[in-house]
Amino acid sequence: MRAGTYVPFVTSGLQSLLQYRSTFLITGVTAAAGAAVTVFLWRAVYAGSTGPGPGGFTPAGVTTYLVVAQVLAVVHANRVDDEVAAEVYRGDIAVMLVRPVSYPLVRFAACLPVIAANALLVGVPLLALFAVLVPLTVPTPVDAALFVLSTAFSTVIAFCVNLLTGMAGFVTTNTWGVRMVKQGIVSFFAGQMVPLALLPGPLHALAMVLPFRAMADGPLTLLLGRYEGVGGASAVLGHQLGWAVGLVLLCAVLWRAAASRLEVLGG
Amino acid sequence: MNRTLGGHLRLAFFLGGVGLHRLTAYRLDFLLGSGAFLVRVGLQTLAVGVVFTHVPAVAGWSYHQVLFLLGCSLLPRGLDHLFTDQLWELSRKLIQRGEFYRYLIRPVNPLFSLLSERFFHPDGFGELAVGAVLVLWSGAELGLDPTALQWALVVPLVLCGALVHAAVKLFFASLSFWTVTSMPAMQAATQVSEFAGYPLDLYHPSLRTLLTWVLPFAFTSYAPAVYLLHGSTGLVRWLPVVTGLSLLAALSLWRRGLSRYEMTGS
Amino acid sequence: MIVAERLTKDFRVAERRPGLLGSLSTLLTREHRTVRAVDGISFHLRAGSKTAYIGANGAGKSTTIKMLTGIMTPSSGRCLVNGVEPYRQRRDNARSIGVVFGQRSQLWWDLSVPDSFQILRRIYAVPDAVYERNLALYRELLDIDALGTTPVRQLSLGQRMRAEIAASLLHDPKVVFWDEPTIGLDMVLKEAVRALVNRANAELGTTVLLTSHDLSDISAICDDALVVDGGRVVHEGTLHELLRRADRRSVVFDHRGGPGVADAVLRIETGLPGATAGLTGEGRIRVDYPAEAFTSRHVLGFLLDHFELADCYAPEPDLETVLRQTYRSGVPAARDGGAG
Structure with a gap:
């Protein structure tokens, strides 16, 4: 199976995205509003403290954490969950089984341009907006490089999580509810609502085990240099890589099961 | 033989019954819909809890006061959700796929006909339940003792709040008559409504103005909450006017949209 | 009964360019042009008539039907159905018409057919006797019970169309507008559908306006024909007269x-x-x-x-030949209406 097979899906994904140019604006507004709520809330908590406050964050540090977490959420909003759920609901998914391509790979190819477009057209302006409004921490070059690598891992994990969410359409027609649950859980346990370091004991332990941490908290730990040497950094990347592999396998197994059920039921 | 208000009400009850009947047929969906909100609001409450493990008060609000406000924001939102969820479908696809026509060929008010397809949407029940629990529990923790007038106003406050939510949704959903799909705009408006779950005092004054006078979500939660908590009526007295104007704006946009509807496709 | 006076409908259509670069350029600018789908057509259909509305793809058939059913407002001109301007008095109009758009469902997607019918019965306040009589008829002709309690969205096209047809007649409308009512139906069901509407016409005097790609539907149902081409009426009269125009x-x-x-x-x-x-x-x-x-x-x-x-x-002379000839000689304007 050649990668070239999937190039048309990359361009078609971009084309269908560009038809709705307002989408970018709105994704931006949504993300800015979401970031603003948490930033306002947490800056009120850190108001008055000059040095490191709770969790060892400076006011600028916690702001950076929350804003970049929202940027990552934008990058991860690859629409795979909506589209897969919609195709399952409409029954179009059966058509995909006839094509000589792997459906999960098609979806991955189609979401790449969405990720790129979201990052460039929404993520960067969002970051710029907050950089103007509130003081942010500037990372070291090494931390920034580690962050980029870690973000790449996080997009794979986000893709798998969204694919699994979309595949819930095989089980229920209320995929909207499933997506809401997913969104809530991800935004909490990835660190978009509360920096994970501020969670109390047992909750913190739970967040460390779950894969969602790899979607925002992981890259942010590296970005803000909140790790101990090479070992600390590789622990973060190792957690991400482990979950990325695990989730890819899980997707493959579940997709195969769903596909064979589809063949039996005939759509 | 115009259908009377009573006729519409009877029809609404019947369709509500159909909606409830559908819930039993799609039990998993119902649980997911309500459960989704339990999870979301549960996590939001948890996040607020985490904030207050580090500080005793934020912008002058205590933990239980913030939860009370959060509860207040959920009640009108849940009530609105119970009846107007089909507006999401309008903004998402009904115009785009040319399916909207079916509301225009029935001898029933098109807005009623549209909304009736999702009366008693399950997701609303979760919000109402969590909102009620939060308000009652945090109210008890705060030792709140409402006056007779405050008690009497609870239902109108929730109702007006729900109408404000409905009006904002209708306004943004009606944009789809011009833009074919207005889902992103509605999502953005909903995202802005999330601000209303926290004290307005946290925000920059410009954001406060936006939430009070442009997208008046402050009237669905903050205004009633400060009235019930502190008895301050500065904002809440504007609630009837704001509700009326919001509905007027939304309904006139909807009407204009209807008259320019073009059923696309063949 | 159904009158159209210089009925006109214009659409604004966004120009889209093909390909990826095209999509990118429409991201920045968007051009519109106006397309006239219906070009000042006038006609008069008597009560109790069964008229085929005939025209090539993009001739403005569906657009006209959408104006007659009150779904769309004309750009200019007007139409009357039972003495009512449909888009102005939507509800009054809706009470006395039945509609089928073969391409689009008007049923409740998540509900079963019996549930949908119960709702329609309430909405149109159908008297019990009428409801029972019609349901018995649908059982006999359309085998409607066979659809069971499956949600509409899981029905096949043919099954769904049976329900759509029945739904359009359930309240004994004075006028039915059927736009491609027999897609997805096999020969037996097509016969049943034709029998159903002919019966309603004979017994209740129901006025019928029909479009169909299946010319045998037209021959089996209609006495009159209204032929439009390029947004204009090119024939208004009996089907017989149309055939004689060959x-x-x-x-x-x-x-x-x-x-x-x-x-x-x-x-x-x-x-x-x-x-x-x-x-x-x-x-x-x-x-x-x-x-x-x-x-x-x-x-x-x-x-x-x-x-x-x-x-x-x-x-x-057969209808197909006559129509081919009629379209050829008609004014070739606004064929690209896209909203036919």
Whole structure:
């Protein structure tokens, strides 16, 4: 199976995205509003403290954490969950089984341009907006490089999580509810609502085990240099890589099961 | 033989019954819909809890006061959700796929006909339940003792709040008559409504103005909450006017949209 | 009953360019052009008539029906259905019409057909006796019970169409507008659907306006025809009159002995200038002649004079041929309406 097979899906994904140019604006507004709520809330908590406050964050540090977490959420909003759920609901998914391509790979190819477009057209302006409004921490070059690598891992994990969410359409027609649950859980346990370091004991332990941490908290730990040497950094990347592999396998197994059920039921 | 208000009400009850009947047929969906909100609001409450493990008060609000406000924001939102969820479908696809026509060929008010397809949407029940629990529990923790007038106003406050939510949704959903799909705009408006779950005092004054006078979500939660908590009526007295104007704006946009509807496709 | 006066509808259409670069450029700018889908058409259909609304793709059929059903407001001109302007008095109009758009469902997607019917019964306040009578009819003709309690979205196209047809007639409407009502139906069900609407017309005087790609639907249901082309009416009258408009008629014959086929063809084409002749599938000779140059009597006389006829008949011109000819001669404007 050649990668070239999937190039048309990359361009078609971009084309269908560009038809709705307002989408970018709105994704931006949504993300800015979401970031603003948490930033306002947490800056009120850190108001008055000059040095490191709770969790060892400076006011600028916690702001950076929350804003970049929202940027990552934008990058991860690859629409795979909506589209897969919609195709399952409409029954179009059966058509995909006839094509000589792997459906999960098609979806991955189609979401790449969405990720790129979201990052460039929404993520960067969002970051710029907050950089103007509130003081942010500037990372070291090494931390920034580690962050980029870690973000790449996080997009794979986000893709798998969204694919699994979309595949819930095989089980229920209320995929909207499933997506809401997913969104809530991800935004909490990835660190978009509360920096994970501020969670109390047992909750913190739970967040460390779950894969969602790899979607925002992981890259942010590296970005803000909140790790101990090479070992600390590789622990973060190792957690991400482990979950990325695990989730890819899980997707493959579940997709195969769903596909064979589809063949039996005939759509 | 115009259908009377009573006729519409009877029809609404019947369709509500159909909606409830559908819930039993799609039990998993119902649980997911309500459960989704339990999870979301549960996590939001948890996040607020985490904030207050580090500080005793934020912008002058205590933990239980913030939860009370959060509860207040959920009640009108849940009530609105119970009846107007089909507006999401309008903004998402009904115009785009040319399916909207079916509301225009029935001898029933098109807005009623549209909304009736999702009366008693399950997701609303979760919000109402969590909102009620939060308000009652945090109210008890705060030792709140409402006056007779405050008690009497609870239902109108929730109702007006729900109408404000409905009006904002209708306004943004009606944009789809011009833009074919207005889902992103509605999502953005909903995202802005999330601000209303926290004290307005946290925000920059410009954001406060936006939430009070442009997208008046402050009237669905903050205004009633400060009235019930502190008895301050500065904002809440504007609630009837704001509700009326919001509905007027939304309904006139909807009407204009209807008259320019073009059923696309063949 | 149904009147259209200089009914016009314009659409603004966004120009999209093909390909990835095209999509990118529409991200920045968007151009619009106006397309006239219906161009000032006027017609009058009597109560109780069964009219086929005929036109090529993009001729503005669906757009007209959407205005008559109150779904769309005309750009100019007006129409009346039962004395009501549909888009102004939507609810009054809706009470007395039934609608099927074959391409789009009007049923409750998540509900079963019986549940949908219960809702329709309430919405239209259908009297019990009428409801029971109609339901019995649908059981008999459409086998509606076989659809069971499956949600509409899981029905096949044919199953769904049966429910759509029944739903459009459930409240004994005065007028039914059917836009492609028989897609996805097999021959038996098509027959049933035709019988159903003919019965409503005969017993209740229901007025019918029908579009269909299946010309046998039209022949089986309609007495009248309204032909539009390029957004204009090119024929308003009976279906019979439409068929008589054919500008080429034919005569088919068999002859004993005499000249061979090639010789016969030559003899006919020189004897009847403008006519063409050829062999049919059954081994007969078919003569096509221009209607304005000859009458059938003229042609038959010629054949009797020159051949020893064994068998001879003049077939009725078929609808398809007539329509092909009508579209050809019509004004080729606004074909790209896209909202046909």
